[in-house]
Amino acid sequence: MPHITLVRHGQANTEARDEESYDRLSELGHQQAEWLGAHMRDTGDRFARVYTGAMRRHRETAAGMRTQDHAEIVEDARLNEFAYFTLSQLMEEQHGLKVPTEREGFVRHLPTVLGAWERGEIEGVPETHAAFSARIRDVTSEIAAGQGRALVVTSGGLIGTVLRQTLDLDVEGWAKMCLAIQNTSVHRWQMVLDKPLLVQFNMISHLEAPERHHAQTHL
Template sequence: MPHITLVRHGQANTDARDEESYDKLSPLGHQQARWLGGYMQDTGDRFQRVYSGTMRRHVETATSMGAPEHAALVQDPRLNEFAYFTLSQLMEEQHGLTIPTEREGFVSHLPTVLGAWERGEIEGAPESYADFAQRIREVMEEIAAGQGRALVVTSGGLIGTVLRQTLALDVSGWAQMCLAIMNTSVHRWQMVLGRPLLTQFNSVAHLEDPARHHAQTHL
């Protein structure tokens, strides 16, 4: 029975305000990934297939985890994140929606941006929501059809969209999932009768030791 484990990348450049600047792990992000890789090693979590997006933060996370030691790393651009910084800038220019400067502000900002994107109300978006959702659906179906347990290192927005497709979430629920997903969190699906069944969400067991609580981050 196929199993798919999705991991969100480690903490990236939290001071960034554009796609390129954000796309690299912080020192803590590398440490989070090393802790996760060590935890999987200690618990006997083995994978026959390892995938990631082509973004720098995806590859750096997989490498710091030691994931390529399980199997050759397959980099697939269909596992890349949507351009949230760019969408936010376009929303500010076109609709006057101010970009927040603290995490609390994203609670209302994210669903507003995602809803406008889904409805096609953001002119010049790098990718339509329909194309984004379709590429995720296609790559997940291909991974699910493979043999052996699969590890996928990607981003929170993509994981949130897989959750949306699995659980039939509306925009509000989709945004809440995206906001909740922590850095290097683990999410598991099991294919049952050809359909994905969510079996684990947002696990950070590798960060539960009190000495590691500071590493439980969202951005």
């Protein structure tokens, strides 16, 4: 039975306000990746195939997890995140929606931005919502069609979109899923009768010891 495990990257640069500045792990992000990799090795969680997006934070997370111990890493840009900072800047310029500076603000901001993007209300976007959704469907279908257990290191927005496509979520539900996904969290799907079945969401066993609670991060 095809089995896909998706992992969100470690904590990135939380002070960033643009795509390039955000795209690197913090010191804690590197530690989270190391802890997850060690946990997988300790529990015998092995993979026949390993994939990452083409972003620096994906590669750094995979390296910290030592995913090369499992299989050769396949880098695929279709597993990249959508350009949230860019979308937010365009929303501010075109619709006057201020970019928040605290997590509570993002809870209101994200569904507004995602909804406007989906409806085509933001001009000059680097990628349409339809193109983003299509590339995710294409790449996950290709991975699901392969042989052996697959590990995918990617971003929260992409994992949230796979959840949306699996569970038929509206924009509000999609945004809530994206906001809930923690750094280096683990999410698992099995293909049953050629359809994806979600069997695990937001697993962070490697961060549940009391001395690691500080490492349970969302941003």
